Amino acid sequence: MKVVGLHIGLLAVLFALQFVLPAYHHGNLARIMVLASYAIGYNILFGYTGLLSLGHALFFAAGMYGMGLGIQHFDLPAAPALIAGVVSAALVSGGLALLALRTTGVAFMIVTLMFAQAGYLTILYFGEWTRGDEGFVIAQSARMIAGIDLSDPTNRYFAALILFSICLVVCLWLIRSPFGKTLIAIRENEERVTMLGYSTFAHKLGAMVVSGTLSGTAGATYGLLFGYAGASFASVQYSIFPLLWVLLGGAGTVLGPFVGTLFMFYLIDLSSGITSAYMLIAGVVLVLLTLFAPQGLMGELRRRFWKGLP
Amino acid sequence: MTLLSTKGLSKSFDGLEAVSSVDFELPAGQIRALIGPNGAGKTTFVSLICGRLAPTSGTVTFDGYDITVLPAHERIQRGIAYTFQITSIFPGLSARENIALAARRFLKGAQVTEVVEATIDKVGLLGRADQTAGDLAYGHKRLLEIGMGLAQNPRLLILDEPTQGLSDGEIEAFKELIRDLADQATILLIEHNMKVVMATANKISVLDGGRMLAEGTPEEIQNNFAVQTAYLGRDDA
Ligand SMILES: Nc1ncnc2c1ncn2[C@@H]1O[C@H](COP(=O)(O)OP(=O)(O)O)[C@@H](O)[C@H]1O
Numbered sequence A: 001m002k003v004v005g006l007h008i009g010l011l012a013v014l015f016a017l018q019f020v021l022p023a024y025h026h027g028n029l030a031r032i033m034v035l036a037s038y039a040i041g042y043n044i045l046f047g048y049t050g051l052l053s054l055g056h057a058l059f060f061a062a063g064m065y066g067m068g069l070g071i072q073h074f075d076l077p078a079a080p081a082l083i084a085g086v087v088s089a090a091l092v093s094g095g096l097a098l099l100a101l102r103t104t105g106v107a108f109m110i111v112t113l114m115f116a117q118a119g120y121l122t123i124l125y126f127g128e129w130t131r132g133d134e135g136f137v138i139a140q141s142a143r144m145i146a147g148i149d150l151s152d153p154t155n156r157y158f159a160a161l162i163l164f165s166i167c168l169v170v171c172l173w174l175i176r177s178p179f180g181k182t183l184i185a186i187r188e189n190e191e192r193v194t195m196l197g198y199s200t201f202a203h204k205l206g207a208m209v210v211s212g213t214l215s216g217t218a219g220a221t222y223g224l225l226f227g228y229a230g231a232s233f234a235s236v237q238y239s240i241f242p243l244l245w246v247l248l249g250g251a252g253t254v255l256g257p258f259v260g261t262l263f264m265f266y267l268i269d270l271s272s273g274i275t276s277a278y279m280l281i282a283g284v285v286l287v288l289l290t291l292f293a294p295q296g297l298m299g300e301l302r303r304r305f306w307k308g309l310p
Numbered sequence B: 001m002t003l004l005s006t007k008g009l010s011k012s013f014d015g016l017e018a019v020s021s022v023d024f025e026l027p028a029g030q031i032r033a034l035i036g037p038n039g040a041g042k043t044t045f046v047s048l049i050c051g052r053l054a055p056t057s058g059t060v061t062f063d064g065y066d067i068t069v070l071p072a073h074e075r076i077q078r079g080i081a082y083t084f085q086i087t088s089i090f091p092g093l094s095a096r097e098n099i100a101l102a103a104r105r106f107l108k109g110a111q112v113t114e115v116v117e118a119t120i121d122k123v124g125l126l127g128r129a130d131q132t133a134g135d136l137a138y139g140h141k142r143l144l145e146i147g148m149g150l151a152q153n154p155r156l157l158i159l160d161e162p163t164q165g166l167s168d169g170e171i172e173a174f175k176e177l178i179r180d181l182a183d184q185a186t187i188l189l190i191e192h193n194m195k196v197v198m199a200t201a202n203k204i205s206v207l208d209g210g211r212m213l214a215e216g217t218p219e220e221i222q223n224n225f226a227v228q229t230a231y232l233g234r235d236d237a
């Protein structure tokens, strides 16, 4: 009960903030919620199942380009384009899972990294369609769902909040389901799970598809809300970001991805306001955090104060 | 009825033949002890049965089906449960969740809770169910390991040196547990403690150097000269 209360409480606060935040932070928070949704997707595979992927940008981009190309080249309205993005992320993550889950550990990291890089190069190669590095703008007229203009800041904030709520609820529900509990067990001791009669391959496949699909949904929504799709979202950097956010916020906690994304966003935002050497400040803070809160902010909270925090 | 049999079952680890052409039959309902000196191949032999290892040659038949090519989890689903010699639990989860994972594979909702609570009681972990498994004392981890085997309600329960590290009191309780279980499951018990073997087994198989050296009732085995020189006479028995 306490757990459900906490998460609903956060969503209520985010809802209320909409009415009080100044425009600048209002826009930031919308962006953070979408990126945190991406991190929630990443966390299902990394934090709960214990599989470290270095290729999630592929799923984020699959969602973004599934949506963006649908609008750009097939004149899809926003809603079906969004669905196209979600479906392409599901397909891409399923396909990659079938290949990458034959490996474990470092090999898994390398295989996911390699395929994501191949995806990035594919986007560049088909520059005629994707406009490569430069990317393409998604026209305001195409960013309407049921007459609601998603380029309007208020609508955009709500859309981001809805996406974030869905991802949060899906994550919370998943990890409390028998399937999710088995994923956690795989993280703890995979051989034992096999010897209890579970197909760990099937479970990891499921985890990767859910993880990739949530990530891709975030990617598609990002493109739709902020009106742009570009190859940089498929680059290595965008595979590393969710790893960092999740590590900072607390791997294997439901709220960790949001906390980590928020923290990192404002860390860079604030330190770049103080000095041009802002990456240095950010770096120092990150090092301090890994020293003093190695399980991330929410992980530390769980360890010290609230053992049952999911 | 034969529940489990192996034919010509062998396993080599680069040159070393750890299990060597073993023919083995286990009738349903029996408690069979598998004994033999350290390094005899006992763990390797049962690993071939439950699918943790693939044999170099030979077949494993369970309940009339050739399961030699089945992956481990499918063998478990058919009713084989294995408890590890080297404790293999989920250290970061509660003892209760460890057992629940074993039950949840084939049960849902309230049934899981029922089996979990009953199992925790059976293995004597009642006051410790909420503790993090990794924080339990060694003996309690062993009991948890046994509990994870029991909670699967298996047709064949393979116990690999379950009493290692248990106190005398816990060993007594374990003997009771095995006797109670006898009418529900067939048991293959690898055990170094001869008192436990004599008190529980209907029949004993002796493995030495990867070969099946002898098989018989506890009395026969106790009187068997070859077994005595290979095993019973040694200090590690
Ligand atoms: N994974 C392995 N790789 C190489 N050798 C092994 C492996 N597992 C067991 N062995 C060897 O096989 C023999 C039998 O070991 P094991 O089955 O563990 O014996 P027991 O359980 O009877 O003590 C030993 O000589 C052991 O060193």
Ligand SMILES: [Mg+2]
Pocket: B042, B043, B044, B085
């Ligand atoms: Mg052994």
